[in-house]
Amino acid sequence: MSRRLVVALSGGVGGAKLALGLSLILPGDELLVVANTGDDFEHLGLIISPDIDTLTYVLAGIDNPVTGWGRRDETWSFMDSIGALGGEDWFRLGDRDLALHVERSRRLRLGQSLSEVTSDICRRLGIGARIVPMSDDRVRTRLRSEAGWIDFQDYFVRQQCRPVVHELAFDGATSARPHADIVAALRSNEVRAVIICPSNPFISIEPILAMSGMRDAIEASGAPVVAVSPIIGGKAVKGPTAKMMRELGLEASAAGVATRYGDLLDGYIVDHADADGIGDVGARVTIARTLMRSLPDREMLARVTLDAADALALLR
Numbered sequence: 001m002s003r004r005l006v007v008a009l010s011g012g013v014g015g016a017k018l019a020l021g022l023s024l025i026l027p028g029d030e031l032l033v034v035a036n037t038g039d040d041f042e043h044l045g046l047i048i049s050p051d052i053d054t055l056t057y058v059l060a061g062i063d064n065p066v067t068g069w070g071r072r073d074e075t076w077s078f079m080d081s082i083g084a085l086g087g088e089d090w091f092r093l094g095d096r097d098l099a100l101h102v103e104r105s106r107r108l109r110l111g112q113s114l115s116e117v118t119s120d121i122c123r124r125l126g127i128g129a130r131i132v133p134m135s136d137d138r139v140r141t142r143l144r145s146e147a148g149w150i151d152f153q154d155y156f157v158r159q160q161c162r163p164v165v166h167e168l169a170f171d172g173a174t175s176a177r178p179h180a181d182i183v184a185a186l187r188s189n190e191v192r193a194v195i196i197c198p199s200n201p202f203i204s205i206e207p208i209l210a211m212s213g214m215r216d217a218i219e220a221s222g223a224p225v226v227a228v229s230p231i232i233g234g235k236a237v238k239g240p241t242a243k244m245m246r247e248l249g250l251e252a253s254a255a256g257v258a259t260r261y262g263d264l265l266d267g268y269i270v271d272h273a274d275a276d277g278i279g280d281v282g283a284r285v286t287i288a289r290t291l292m293r294s295l296p297d298r299e300m301l302a303r304v305t306l307d308a309a310d311a312l313a314l315l316r
């Protein structure tokens, strides 16, 4: 089969679960994970890329299973110490996690690109699949609430998603160039499927799709585009996806997410819990168990998603 490459668009926690499932069933050179960088920010003098970090730790098998972000077997001496000094401790950086931010920041300041640093760190941690930042150019997600525009991490971490969101902006997205490896992959005629992971559509997937040329490149790849719903039983498994949908005047449902992606979707994977209300979403719907608790859950959902994509490809 010449079409062997799977391109997965991902945010952090939800996306990384499916990306791990895909990495368990595909050889490393057949999986390219496009990581959202709209959440990136500078903090304590460090350049932090939360979604790349979550993907890296999860695919390396060193993620923290309790929090869903950060590293396993973490300790917090740095945070405790900086807090005691009156420093900023609202964004939790564990001692082991800190090493990645310090090392990445050092290399970026030496002039390496985010993608070069990411690729080298992935290699050192033994990750077979490729994790590629959506762009090496700067894109920053901001949100408008009652109090005006706020930066993403201020909303997400400092204010724990409490502000009501009226609007989102991805500063820099229209001038940012999608990473050359992503564009080359999509143009290669080798893409088997484009998978939209069960990530938050507004803050994890739309920054990727907002870069100019990205949607067109996905459509022109000729590969089926299949999304997995991040909404199960009308609720987000974690995080503000459903809350944001309501605040933006959308229906907080699996169908609402599909509507948001619109005609980009060829296939849509929905949980049994949402099967009744799904109706016609303009994409071929597959009903599956989509809650990924265990490793076999992740692997099974990855298989279901790829099977759905392969079935769609046969119809072309």
Ligand code: GDP
Binding pocket: 010, 011, 012, 013, 014, 015, 016, 017, 051, 054, 198, 199, 200, 201, 203, 204, 228, 229, 230, 231, 232, 235, 236, 237, 238, 239, 241, 242, 290, 291, 292, 293
């Ligand atoms: P973030 O960047 O860390 O916020 O993470 P993502 O955007 O990748 O993922 C957040 C989304 O993942 C939320 O909307 C959750 O509902 C969804 N999610 C988390 N775990 C699961 C799961 O096991 N199954 C499905 N279908 N969605 C999940």
